Amino acid sequence: MGRAPCCDKANVKKGPWSPEEDAKLKEYIEQNGTGGNWITLPQKAGLRRCGKSCRLRWLNYLRPNIKHGEFSDDEDKIICTLFATIGSRWSIIAAQLPGRTDNDIKNYWNTKLKKKLLGRVPQSPRKPHQISPSPSSSTLLYNCSNNTYHTPPTSFSCFEPSYSSSFSKLEYSNGDHNQQIGKHCYNNFYSEVADDNQKLIMSSNHDYEWSTETPLDYGIEEIKQLISTTSSCNTFIYYENNADGKVLYY
DNA sequence: AACCTTTGCAACCGCTCCCTG
DNA sequence: ACAGGGAGCGGTTGCAAAGGT
Numbered sequence: 001m002g003r004a005p006c007c008d009k010a011n012v013k014k015g016p017w018s019p020e021e022d023a024k025l026k027e028y029i030e031q032n033g034t035g036g037n038w039i040t041l042p043q044k045a046g047l048r049r050c051g052k053s054c055r056l057r058w059l060n061y062l063r064p065n066i067k068h069g070e071f072s073d074d075e076d077k078i079i080c081t082l083f084a085t086i087g088s089r090w091s092i093i094a095a096q097l098p099g100r101t102d103n104d105i106k107n108y109w110n111t112k113l114k115k116k117l118l119g120r121v122p123q124s125p126r127k128p129h130q131i132s133p134s135p136s137s138s139t140l141l142y143n144c145s146n147n148t149y150h151t152p153p154t155s156f157s158c159f160e161p162s163y164s165s166s167f168s169k170l171e172y173s174n175g176d177h178n179q180q181i182g183k184h185c186y187n188n189f190y191s192e193v194a195d196d197n198q199k200l201i202m203s204s205n206h207d208y209e210w211s212t213e214t215p216l217d218y219g220i221e222e223i224k225q226l227i228s229t230t231s232s233c234n235t236f237i238y239y240e241n242n243a244d245g246k247v248l249y250y
Numbered sequence: 251a252a253c254c255t256t257t258g259c260a261a262c263c264g265c266t267c268c269c270t271g
Numbered sequence: 272a273c274a275g276g277g278a279g280c281g282g283t284t285g286c287a288a289a290g291g292t
Contacts, residue, residue: 014261015260015262015285015286016260016286017260036277037277037278038277038278039277039278051277052277052279053261053262055279056260056261060260061260088281088282089280090281091281102279102280102281103259103261103281104259106281107258107260108258108259110258110282111257111258111259112257112258
């Protein structure tokens, strides 16, 4: 026996929203707010929709100040930077891009930005390195101070990043131990490419800029070796599912 | 012009988180 | 401390439009 459905599936409409439904939802929320209860909202608003569907429609399309259309270069850079840092935490990334929704960014990443990046990165013939045991999060942190791999607590989910206004510094704090694990990762910050031969580099003074330095397209062993000779590096993140085995190196 | 393939995006699904009783 | 339920999130799907043959 599974969990109870959030709504009466038989009596809710699915699929694209009509202009009439949009108008009803918008009018209701503008007059009454969401009331903090999406489940009962559709009934109150006179809509035959699931509450989750209403919430999604409002957040992604109807709410004020939604920005549609092309993403700017600056937005691209921010998305790339944050994706390289925190992965597919679209809601967090969206929070840094006013007017953009997580769904928008996710779609943009999956359909355009990822291809744009991958298309410009020479595919490595190297097979992805396997690390065991593999974490459920597909993310490993390597700490060269003690030569060990570890998984971020609950796959980063217990981390709440705080960003400075310029995104030049990100910090993660662990709620239980108040650790600031992420901060030291940003010396020699390194991210994915945005243009031919270009790399987004975050320097030790926490500024970032597009650079034409040689790409860091290494395997795990090479990275480990590199780390052992690079004093400024403490940590890198290895995305195990990365198709071509690339490492995001910090 | 007709058909097929690709692309882009809105929306759904199912899971986890978190709040409340 | 625990269970239940709603909110929020990320992955995935479906479909219309655009592009290619």
